[in-house]
Amino acid sequence: MSSPAIETTKPARGRTFGRVLEDHLPYLIIAPAILILLLVGLFPLVYSLIVSFQHITMTENDTSFAGLMNYAELFKDTRLWAALGHTAIITVIALPLELLIGFLMAQLFIDRMPGRQLFVALLVLPTVISPIVAGATWRLMFDVRFGPVGQILSFLAGEPVRILWTVNPAYVYPAIIICEVWQWSPFMFLLLLAALSNVDQSQLEAAELDGASYLRVLRAIILPAIAPVVAVACLIRGLDLVRIFDIIWALTEGGPGSMTETISLYTYIQGFSQFETSYTAAIAFLVIALLTVITTLVLKRMELAR
Template sequence: MKKQLSEQRFAWLVIAPACVIVFGIVIFPLFTTFIYSLKNMDLTSSQYGQWVWLQNYLELLKDKEFWSTTGRTAYFTGVSLTVEITLGIFIALLLNEDIKGKTFLRTIIIIPWAVPTIVNGAMWKWIYHPEYGALNALLTQLGLIDHYQSWLGSPWLAMNMIIIADVWKMTPLVVLFFLASLQLRNLSIYEAARVDGANIFQRFYHLTIPFLKPTILVIIVVRTMEAFKVFDIIYATTRGGPANGTLTLTYDAYLKSFTNLQYSQGATISYLIAFMILTLTFLYVKVLKSEGAN
């Protein structure tokens, strides 16, 4: 009995530092942020510190700007996911073939993903520079444009340029997911389909896509959670501009909290982001379970 108690004490001593760290940097900030969302914590208000309960949530849900920002965030997430999954599948299929130099290609494909997001954003900001950016120089030399463009100068174009930068960084991760799945394929099924007369497109549609469907759903869950919280690349490139064209929910929460000193609104947006991600994740998991049951 004493030995068991001593082992339990030792176990608690071992995990105690981790518990303190988790409480200090995760649980306590989450609890404090939730309290802020229920109070008036705006430093510019004369009613600072008063409880308003759900008023912050109700006001935010009635705000058209909030829904516009939500739409931009959803657009960024949806387009990024679609392009990354599409490119990821075809690149993985290419790297899975017996081609010359595939080991080298598999090695270097991970480099864009290994680059820190803030560095990736700064790099693409220079690439998109309207006066001496590499993209303008390349397209001009190829004759595709006759004068330099301001790639981050209009709201719609800037958002799509940010998506390209995000796709460049995150597609390698998607490729690794698909490549790992493709290694587990039963090639005899493909040989049988080829003997039966199925062409490459039929084999891809009827065999490869159904086989990769669970992996696709996992990628959608993981990347949705990441993309919906996009901040670093926005901060490094456009700071939400021009004309709020690249303003996403997480960056909006940052601006309200640390620029406008509206801590209540920033906290409320943060918890609404968490609620949206939890809702999407729940729906994805439901679909994933139903696919697994089938």
């Protein structure tokens, strides 16, 4: 009497297992990829956090718990806060310039014109160049003897112009800003060109028929329409500027002295020149905390603006 009951329950269990497998199959498929991402991204982060509470240097390998010693040193490190200030200066100056130049370039190419695609392709070439190559190229261009920048200025001035762009404290920041804006304004240009192309043309035509000025159209129609793209573009470039390293390393190596030393450059020096491993990890988590706060505030502001 029991065998028929066993035979009827087996297919039910089989169907139940098959349904469970079918429900969880998408998760099982993506599980290996998620595991790899966690190992590649999360493990170094957790390991760096552990190291930041130790005292590991080039001469010591003390893995015992050191408490908040490294984090306490951060608040007494004037060079660290100066590096954060240098980073903020470059970000505050370069980001608006890139946004403005990118917007003007996008306005220029929004209308159909002969050779438009060719010109757009040429304009975005600086973006695909490696930043270290761009910095090295501009260092050669700023060369006081053979650089074309000095020769052009001398021609325009009618007399020899000798500017030590990467050495003179008065010109070193303009040199960095020029190189940074030259390379990344095309990035803003591409994003804003796509945003401007999606602005409702019927509203623009209606405003034109009503005789509205360009500034009024810009303020009332264009800017509100492209505001989400502008916010995302500024967030991306802002985060990228905070971690700027390659261009400055190629142009000035943080000089003269430590005048142009950014937070990324200072972290590199502490970790790979002075081999203060645990202190470098603490600096990295300070930067992560600052960027997390800034990004959260910006995203909340974007949500409120909708």
